[in-house]
Amino acid sequence: MQTSRSHRHQAISGITMAESDASDNRIAKHALRRAVEIALSTDPQIIPALREVSGVWNFAKDGKSSFDPIKHSKLMRK
DSSP: OOOOOOBOSSSEEESSOOOOSHHHHHHHHHHHHHHHHHHHHHOTTOOOOHHHHOOGGGSSSOOEEEOOTTTTGGGGBO
């Protein structure tokens, strides 16, 4: 019988050891709001998307990757 649920359900983890993308998301959203503000003042027909303003590959966590849960059993713990 399992009483605790503090284990990872999927064998996917961030590529680097960065804890969170929160600060990078905050900077990217600020840049997007600024770019939209400028675009609305010049040409309201063309509004930039988030991908045009910032790239996710510049964030501290460069995406996610899967791993072998049996080989790396310590990574399956939270």
